[in-house]
Amino acid sequence: MKLEGDYLFNGPREEVWAMVRDPEVLASCLPGTQSLKQISPNEYEGGIYVRIGPVSGSFAGRLTVSNEVPPESCTLTVEGKGAAGFAKGVGNVFLEAQAPDKTLLKYTGEFNIGGKLAAIGQRLIESVGKSMINKGFETLDKTLQARMAGKTPN
Amino acid sequence: MAGKYLGQRLKRNEDPRLLTGQALFVDDVQLPGMLHAAFLRSDYAHAWIKSIDPSAARQHPGVVAVYTAADLGKIWKPGPLNVPPPSGIPGVVFNQRTQVPMAKDKVRHQGEAVAVVIAESRYIAEDAAAEIVVDYEPLEAVIDLEKALGEGSPLLYEDLGTNLASFVHQENGSYAEAAARADLIVKTHIVMERGTAAALENRGYVASWDNKSQSLTMWATTQGPIALRNGLATILGLSEHQIRVIAPFVGGGFGPKILLYQPEEIVVSWASLQLGRPVKWIEDRQENFGDTSQERRQIHEAEMALTRDGKILGVKDVFIHDTGAYNSYALTIPLNTQTHTTGPYKVANYLTEYRVVFTNRILVTPLRGAGRTYGTFVMERLMDKAAKRLGMDRTEIRRMNMIQPDEFPYKTGIVGQDFAKNVLDSGNYPAALDKAKEMIGYEAFLKEEQPRLRAEGKHVGLGISFFTEGSGVGPYEGARITVEASGKVNLSTGVGTQGQGHFTSFAQVAAEQLGVDPKNIFVTTGDTEAFHWGAGTFASRGATVAGSAVNAAALLVRQKILKMASKILEAPEEELELADGMVRVADIPSRCISLAELAVKANPSRGAVEPGTEPGLEATAYFGPPYGATAYGCCAMIVEVDPDTFNARIQRLVMAHDCGTVLNPMILEGQIHGGVGLGLGNSFFEKLEMDDNGQLQNASFMDYLIPRASDLPPIEIAHLHTPSPLNPLGIKGVGEAGAIPIPPAFVQAVEDALPEYNLEISEAPLSPNRLFQIVQAAKQA
Amino acid sequence: MSELVKVQVTVNGTRYEHTVEPRMLLVDFIRHELGLTGTHVGCEHGVCGTCTILLDGKPVRSCLLFAPQANGHEIRTIEGLGTMDNLHPIQEAFREAHGLQCGFCTPGVIMSVLPFVEQNANPTEEEVREALDGNLCRCTGYQNIVQAVQLASEMVASRKAEAR
Known part of the structure; x- marks a missing residue:
């Protein structure tokens, strides 16, 4: 399955990049994230709770960041599995400065799922996946606003 | 009579x-002290099992035991073949790989059992199964039939060095010679896809070992209780008389429940022996989509050689048959395809050859129709194509090639599922064709009604298809x-x-x-x-x-x-x-x-x-009959296609059918109704959607659609009675009849309903979606 | 495991009180707690209709309810219609019209259409097919089920007329 989309952040590219690379921020933004631990400069491990239609459950997974070109682009590889199945995805993220305080994030990726998740959740997975990503970006953008608001007085 | x-x-x-x-089905069996089994099944279609850690599950309150392949000891081995490969065909290749009770080193399809939890309740057993940790090393899945035989394909069985499970070649006469003197050769490439039996009752077993009487009672949703008893005795090391197998009321069979030595049969009965308590396992619907055998995936390259006036000189059919991860049921299905392709027609020169391929999908075993469906589809499609090319009426070309009533017994020379050279015992094929034409009003529909409906802007077509059903083997x-x-x-x-x-x-x-x-x-x-x-x-x-x-x-x-x-x-x-x-x-x-x-x-x-x-x-x-009796019939239907949604509605469906002496016409008609229902599912709705990784995409009744009451038409049936000479009562079988002629009649009717696109449909099932794509492609061509 | 809860229901006129896990499905409660195994399970996700029962007179899927949700309610199952020697008209009609083969989906079909049959004396084939659309049957092609329902409607109506 292919996933692609974009999101316009209200902030400079460097700030957006910093947030994307901050595990604590990511953990607080991705809906359902139970934990996210950095285990090496480019690797994170964690748990996420996902609900797709009638299938729900916790997934344990690993997130790897590669091909990093700060603050422009990187490749994210996600692998997770749980009682409800498994998921594996590879995505490329691009940040494009559209104005000093506008950054367009574009992503394209391939996503494979298996087990119950695929068998029963199939027809919902794309919309659920997109909605999770968008919710994540919205939260990220809010966090970004808050951060920048905190920074302005300096 | x-x-x-x-x-x-x-x-x-x-x-x-x-x-x-008040009827007893397997899941209704309740015994004192009964335990419940839940299987942990592979999410991967193809993977090495690096390790299985059942320790957390074993600690789960209410769990009595957790077993993996390693715990089964000498019980663990590939099961016996259900059916041997055929004798009497020279050059048969058969690489035997039968089901195992639970996967040991490798999983070969999604849904394959890797561990079982036995607990005080099914709820607890399922909770604990989720706590078993399996470390897999995923492998590339073998799904595409043609790629599976190509170089560099991943292998299901490394020791075999190939994914080829079997090869069979049979020829009667010489097709090459027939083709050389033909006026016309029509060719087709046919793809038929997998569906599932979907009996409303899933599989289930209750095994109860009684230590005092040293005997095992097993309630099983099986179509073959005696063979199951005998097989279990050998596997478990008991006398046959220590085992009683009861197939009580069974909620639909349709084929998959004849498969013996299924993993759960062995594991559940063995577990009862170990624990000295009754153990029950009832398959749930999602499991059924991944662990109960399926059917209907073949790819055919077929051609027919004819004279210019429509007489068949020869037929050549080369096909690939998907057997899934195992071939426990040997070659029954493709042998049925070989014997049923020429069906009711005289084909002096017939070459039929197939390769059976291992793929990372649940194994394939007979499902109502069992190979006959594809053979009939291929032949009827060739007939339609030839009729079009020769400008002949589609029923005329069929009639002129039919075996005549005085030509029985008719020998085709092709070995079938009973390992006997196929003999058609009796019948009056032209009479069934005439009867179906009369019932559907063939001439009047084509000459008057269809032109009138087309003038009103309606897309209505007629389909008519003949079939034989080797039965009673x-x-x-x-x-x-x-x-x-x-x-x-x-x-x-x-x-x-x-x-x-x-x-x-x-x-x-x-x-x-x-x-x-x-x-x-x-x-x-x-x-x-x-x-x-x-x-x-x-x-x-x-x-x-x-x-x-x-x-x-x-x-x-x-x-x-x-x-x-x-x-x-x-x-x-x-x-x-x-x-x-x-x-x-x-x-x-x-x-x-x-x-x-x-x-x-x-x-x-x-x-x-x-x-x-x-x-x-x-x-x-x-x-015991010397060979099987052959029933036959002709199905005709009228289908309206909605040009916007491409939904097809069957307005009328008739079946002229002959299965010899009828024991009870009410029951007989019911059998035909049910077969037609499945046949229509196989024509239009029922396709198991599998991705390249071997992940089934529609493993529920929400997404895998079986026909509902409003999807099916009323079915009109006429009986013909040609008694079989092969048994004193003159009976022939009927169980699979309905399922066989429906897909070719349906696609023919759809083509006839959409004449403006000159469609040549060579696949089943269609769906509104698929039909839309086919029409779009035709528009662009 | 969560705390056990008390479930009180009236099934086919008999009152039952059982203490069960709150997650127990109503169909498991009926089949395995009460031993009324005439109600069957076909898909566990509310599509096939095999587990249909009447809850306060309305057809519901008992695989989609937890047992505690039925607390205080009235349930009718296939065992609450006729007996083997004295079939309910709808059961008689199914036998007469050969509206069942393996019989596994049959209790669910009957409980689903019972209110329809009681309210429609003379339904058309189309109406019957629509009424049956929530139930899957793999044996009959529905043809004889449709006829059985039409016959049942007539039989129920004529019994009502006789009773007057």
Whole structure:
């Protein structure tokens, strides 16, 4: 399955990049994230709770960041599995400065799922996946606003 | 040959139990101390198992045991073949790889069992199964049939060095020679896809080992209880007489329940032996989509050589058959395809060849239609194509190539599923074609109605398709009939029943010979304690083979009755008649004796009997045909296609059908209705959507659509009666008939409904979506 | 495991009180706690209709409810219609019209259409097919089920007329 989309952040590219690379921020933004631990400069491990239609459950997974070109682009590889199945995805993220305080994030990726998740959740997975990503970006953008608001007085 | 009972539309004996919720199905078995099993199944289609850690599950409160392949000890080994590969065909390649009780080093399809939890409740067992940690190393999945045979494909079995499971080549005459002198050769590339049987009752087993009697009782949703008992005895190291298998009421079979030595059968019965407690496993619907065998995936390259006036000179069909991860059922399905492709037609030169391929999908075993469906689809599509190219009427080209009534028995020279060279026993094919045409109003529809409807902007088409159904194959079945001291009759046979009405139709057969009301004949099927010789319910053989055995046993009992009564009534046997549970002298009805009295006299409690006398009014008999009887029929339908949604609605569907002597027309019609229902599912809705990684995308009834009441048309049936010469009653099978001709008739009707696109549909199933794509492609071409 | 809860229901006129896990499905409660195994399970996700029962007179899928949700309610199952010797008209009609083969889906079909049959004396084939659309049957092609329902409607109506 292919996933692609974009999101316009209200902030400079460097700030957006910093947030994307901050595990604590990511953990607080991705809906359902139970934990996210950095285990090496480019690797994170964690748990996420996902609900797709009638299938729900916790997934344990690993997130790897590669091909990093700060603050422009990187490749994210996600692998997770749980009682409800498994998921594996590879995505490329691009940040494009559209104005000093506008950054367009574009992503394209391939996503494979298996087990119950695929068998029963199939027809919902794309919309659920997109909605999770968008919710994540919205939260990220809010966090970004808050951060920048905190920074302005300096 | 309708009689007082035989051939009558009698209400079924079994219905009151089924209608009031009193019939026993496997999941209804409740035993004291019973434990429940839940299997952990692979999410991956193809992966090495690096490790399995069941420790957390074992600690789970309420869990009694957790087993993996490693715990099974010497029980763990690939199961026996259900069916051997055919003898009598030179050059057959058969690489045997049968199912294992649980995956050990490697999983080969999604849904394959890797561990089992036995717990105090199913709820607990499932909770604990989720706590088992399996470390897999995923491998690339083998899904595409053509790529599977290509170089560099990943292999299911490394030791085999290939994904080729089998190769079979048969030829009668010489196709090359026929092609060389043909005026026309039409070719087609046919793809048929996998569906599932979807019996409403999933599979299930309850095994109960009793230590004190040293015996195992197993309730099983099986179509072959006796073979299951014998197989389990070998696997578990018990005597056959220590095991009783009961197939109680079974909620639909349709094929997959004939598969023996399924992992759960072995694991559940073994676990009961280990634990000394009853163990129950009931498959859930999602499991069913991944662990119950499936069918209907073949790719054909076929061609037909004809003269310019439409006579078939030869047919060549080269195909690939998907067997999934195992081939426990050997070659029954593709052999059926080979024998059914030429169907009712005279094809002097016929080359048929196939490769069977291992793929990372659940194994393939017969499903109602069982290979006949594809053969019929291929041939009927070739006929349609030839008719178009030659500008001939599609029914005319069929008729002129048909085997004529005086040409039976007709030998095709091709070896079939019973390993005998195929012989078509009897029939009147042109009469069935005429009957179907008359019923659907063929001429009037094409000449008047269709042009009128087209003028109104409607897209309505007619489809007509012929088929044969090899049925009633051996080896044999048996039956035992006893007249009890009450005058009631007890009848047992080894075949199981999954809704075919055996409790009634077998009673009718016996009633006819014994002059007893069928209501007073108590039929037991599928209990190895009641009868323990037989093969099972498959290949449309219950009525034909077991029914003939019942008839033979009833005849023997009748002879015993007449012999005894003749002495008591002092009248020659020829002057006696059996009716209403009595034997009487035909012209002096007052001189009579009841069967009850005779039964008592036949089993004296004191005194002496003549030497050589067998006690009781009882007899056991067996019947085995030399080869299978071939039923046949013609289906026609009228289909309207919505040009916006591409939904197709079947407005009318008729079937002219001949299965020889009819035991009970009501039951017979029901069998055809059900077959047609499945056939329409296979034509339009039912496709298991599999991605390249071997992940099934529609494993629920939300996404895998089986026909509903409003999807199906009323079905009009006409019976023809050409008795089979192969059994005394003249019966042929009917169980699979309905499913066979529907896909070719349906696609032909769809093409006929959309003439503006000149479609050549070479696949099944379609769906509105798929039909839309085909039309779009045709528009662009 | 969560705390056990008390479930009180009236099934086919008999009152039952059982203490069960709150997650127990109503169909498991009926089948395995109460031993009324005439109600069957076909898909566990509310599509096939095999587990249909009447809850306060309305057809519901008992695989989609937890047992505690039925607390205080009235349930009718296939065992609450006729007996083997004295079938309910709808059961008689199914036998007469050969509206069942393996019989596994049958209790669910009957409980689903019972209110329809009681309210429609003379339904058309189309109406019957629509009424049956929530139930899957794999044996009959529905043809004889449709006829059985039409016959049942007539039989129920004529019994009502006789009773007047």
